[in-house]
Amino acid sequence: MEKHWIKNFDKLAITENRKMALEIIEAGLDAINTEKVIESSISMMGNTLVIKGKSFNLSKYKNIKIVGFGKSSCDAALALENILGDKIKEGAVVGLHKIDCKYIETFEGTHPRPSEKNIEAGQRIYDIANDAGEDDLIIAIISGGGSALLCYPETEYKEGAKLYESFLKTGKTISEMNTVRKHLSLLKGGGLAKVAYPATVVGLIFSDVPGDLFSDVASGPTYKDNTTLADAKQIIINNKLGEFILNETPKDDKYFEKVYNFVLVSNKTAAKKMAEKAEEFNFDVNVVSTDLYYEINKSLEKIFLCKKENSVILAAGESRVVVEKSGGKGGRNLHTALLAVKNKIADSEHSVFISFASDGMDNSDAAGAVVDKYTLEKIKNLGIDINDHLERFDSYPVFEKTGDIIITGPTGANVSDLMILLTKK
Secondary structure, three states: OOOOOOOOHHHHOOOHHHHHHHHHHHHHHHHOOHHHHHHHHEEEEOOEEEEOOEEEEHHHOOEEEEEEEOOOHHHHHHHHHHHHHHHEEEEEEEEOOOOOOOOOEEEEOOOOOOOHHHHHHHHHHHHHHHOOOOOEEEEEEEEOOHHHHOOOOOHHHHHHHHHHHHHHOOOOOHHHHHHHHHOOOOOOOOHHHHHHOOOEEEEEEEOOOOOOOHHHHHHOOOOOOOOOHHHHHHHHHHOOOOOOOOOOOOOOHHHHOOEEEEEEEOHHHHHHHHHHHHHHOOOEEEEEEEEEOOEHHHHHHHHHOOOOOOEEEEEEEOOEOOOOOOOOOOOHHHHHHHHHHHHOHHHOOOEEEEEEEOOOOOOOOOOEEEEOHHHHHHHHHHOOOHHHHHHOOOOHHHHHHHOOEEOOOOOOOOOOEEEEEEEOO
């Protein structure tokens, strides 16, 4: 590993068990590094672009255009420029931060709530795709966060923000929310493929959706949507979400005849490397799930039931949480870690548990938290009421006081949440 992803690594690594657990997490982050993923998956051989073994003869295309959306899009755009150089005619990508690219315009958008800032980028992406001809190649960088960052038409950002706020209180799955999102947009749910038709479209998928549901990544702009307008309406009705302006997604097969989607990275990539790192430390490794969609306590139960001496239990996914009170600080991972302190750590004297957002932002500047018996001792000594903080969904101040918050800053990657339970005397 070339660097510490965790900026406060040394402050957190106060025991050997903590140090090993943090190094295992960092191995996962290293594996999903966007630049490295591009470099290992895509190459040029003469005038032939090779993507995961499939060749594209670039002499057949009049123009090569790049579009992208999501947390990995800007870093991926720069990596693609290093490979394709001046073969790129034009491009536009929207992420969380602009970066300097020579041929591709980058936009800074808002996430998880879309805003007016996202519309400028969405319009530019729409125009690039819409202007493409039959002899053009469009490469679409599609990554986690794209469902919020990619907005077109203009009505979508207001509808998307309203949907996010409504869905936050339901605890339902990302797949259900994305079903509705696909029907708010002219670019999601296969819309980009339709707008770009009859150009050739290559989708580069950086998946943040557990369970290999790749058509849900950024709400599937290059995948034919198998959900319908009626499905979206039913989800809205069942969850009492309100009124939305909906449209049907493209269903004609012709729009997808020249579309090629390549999954470059997912949470399985991270889990695999984390497992390999744990094995280097001579632990027995068990990857219990890479598609955790359970309620948080059930996710913790699944992980801690597998605990044994000299073991590392790994899991990835996005546990469900119903936010019943607003105003608290912290996200799903900090809430998970605090529940682990309350319900599990007291019976796990030799264990370290980490719940971690792979994008480095758990609804705050924290990526997650590392917890063990020392965390519990500090909480007791500080007189902190765990139940009060859990009820208010206000876990951040607890770990801020105990000093167990993990800080990475934005990682430029996003493959769902990562969890580890390490046990060793």
